[in-house]
Amino acid sequence: MASEFAADRVHALLDAVVLVGSDLDLDTVLHRIVATATTLVDAAYGALGLVGAEHELIQFIPVGLSQEEIAAIEHWPHGLGLLGLLIKRPQPLRLARISDHPASYGFPPGHPPMGSFLGVPLRVRDNVFGNLYLTEKRGGADFTAEDEAVVIALATAAGVVIENARLYEESRRRETWLQASSEIITSLLSGEAVQRVLTQVAHRARQMADADITAILLPAEGGLRVLVADGPGGDQLVGAVKPLAESLAGGVYASGQPLMVTELAAGDLTVGPEAAVPLGSAGSVRGVLSLAKRAGRAPFSQTELLMLHAFAGQAAIALELAEARKDAERLSLLEDRDRIAKDLHDVVIQRLFAVAMTLMSTVRMAGQPEASSRVQHAIDELDETIRQIRSTIFGLSSHADGDTGLRAGIMELVQEARGHLGFMPGLLMEGQLDNQVAAPVADHLLAVLREALSNLVRHAKATSAEVRVEVADDQVTLVVTDNGVGLPADGRRSGLRNLDERATSLGGSFTVWSPFDGGTRLRWSVRSH
Numbered sequence: 001m002a003s004e005f006a007a008d009r010v011h012a013l014l015d016a017v018v019l020v021g022s023d024l025d026l027d028t029v030l031h032r033i034v035a036t037a038t039t040l041v042d043a044a045y046g047a048l049g050l051v052g053a054e055h056e057l058i059q060f061i062p063v064g065l066s067q068e069e070i071a072a073i074e075h076w077p078h079g080l081g082l083l084g085l086l087i088k089r090p091q092p093l094r095l096a097r098i099s100d101h102p103a104s105y106g107f108p109p110g111h112p113p114m115g116s117f118l119g120v121p122l123r124v125r126d127n128v129f130g131n132l133y134l135t136e137k138r139g140g141a142d143f144t145a146e147d148e149a150v151v152i153a154l155a156t157a158a159g160v161v162i163e164n165a166r167l168y169e170e171s172r173r174r175e176t177w178l179q180a181s182s183e184i185i186t187s188l189l190s191g192e193a194v195q196r197v198l199t200q201v202a203h204r205a206r207q208m209a210d211a212d213i214t215a216i217l218l219p220a221e222g223g224l225r226v227l228v229a230d231g232p233g234g235d236q237l238v239g240a241v242k243p244l245a246e247s248l249a250g251g252v253y254a255s256g257q258p259l260m261v262t263e264l265a266a267g268d269l270t271v272g273p274e275a276a277v278p279l280g281s282a283g284s285v286r287g288v289l290s291l292a293k294r295a296g297r298a299p300f301s302q303t304e305l306l307m308l309h310a311f312a313g314q315a316a317i318a319l320e321l322a323e324a325r326k327d328a329e330r331l332s333l334l335e336d337r338d339r340i341a342k343d344l345h346d347v348v349i350q351r352l353f354a355v356a357m358t359l360m361s362t363v364r365m366a367g368q369p370e371a372s373s374r375v376q377h378a379i380d381e382l383d384e385t386i387r388q389i390r391s392t393i394f395g396l397s398s399h400a401d402g403d404t405g406l407r408a409g410i411m412e413l414v415q416e417a418r419g420h421l422g423f424m425p426g427l428l429m430e431g432q433l434d435n436q437v438a439a440p441v442a443d444h445l446l447a448v449l450r451e452a453l454s455n456l457v458r459h460a461k462a463t464s465a466e467v468r469v470e471v472a473d474d475q476v477t478l479v480v481t482d483n484g485v486g487l488p489a490d491g492r493r494s495g496l497r498n499l500d501e502r503a504t505s506l507g508g509s510f511t512v513w514s515p516f517d518g519g520t521r522l523r524w525s526v527r528s529h
Contacts, residue, residue, distance in 0.1 A: 460484030
């Protein structure tokens, strides 16, 4: 009978080894090892405690506890007492009652009571990977020497399975890393927007490290602001600011070195393993890539940290390229302004020359009735030319790098309309718009201009248009004219009502009409401050 029982145990052990080795996902393998061990020795509870580099428990995988029992436990064991003894001396330990051992430290609050105990180290090659803990043999019996031998045999076979799973996971992660790197490089070379590239980096980093959530943080007032987040609840993190002095990301940003938290936060199951790597090298850190896992999961490894650090360099390249593009756009804008200034210069000279010729011919017409009208017309032309010169001087001299004043906003809106209209609207700006128009009024004026240009694009069917903005005598006035189809008799007026309400709220006036010679003329005027 004893030989039959032993044969059954051997057969069950072989089946167990085959079952444990039938999967290559590491988390599945670890859970299956614990479940198989409890079945083999008929234990009510089992757990696998993973041991970290500092000889502490970094992950605890329980079997046999209900969700209600798990929720009632204040925190998982930290590797003290009896469990700490097994970590310090990785040798099989079998007890009739846990509480009888002098090293017994007791259970965390909320933990169910347990009596009999069997602990066996789990080795991967020559290193202790963790310990198998089995408690409460069913029927009230004690664990036997045979139980111990069976679990030791299972642990030996499990070490090989774990090593294979780890190698498979590492190769799969490297493959993911290569694919992700290729995708990011392609996006960078194709000129993708920096926000999109950083979103790709965050998503791919979460896949590579098997994290639950990742975030990219950039420096902002008060600390580091979350620009991009990937994972459950990531949308709620975007915009949050983490202080430099009180966060892992802040430490990474200050030092320029990758950091990670490898142990669970005591008494707080909502905080799990964390890692953070800099975007850029020490002395030129542009931001931080932060990753986190749920409490109870295995921490990030040193290999993963190094891999993430290398991968994060691509996010730093994206930020550098974005800055380079901005510089190129500024340079292009300056070149455009220089070209426009030259063109205007040529036009202005031609107009002045034409006026001079007109005046010269007027001299020869002295005494004729037509002379006075031609002289007046010439004077008007000179006055208009001078006003255009003044406007050009104001515009070109006030547009330094990074300028975001009212003039810049007006020019930007008119430039945008050019692409939709197929022609460049005329633009005339008079007076010190950036200095004499208050910021709230400027915001209203830009909104009115945006609406006016939108209507021009959608409804006017115009071939020419002009935008004139003038500030004088504490009054700022916007006039938009075109040669289009005019105001429709039964068209929607909700946009125009909005412009009227903006003027009324500022104590100003708004009118729009179709002149006798066709087209549309819009005039919006309010106090400048």
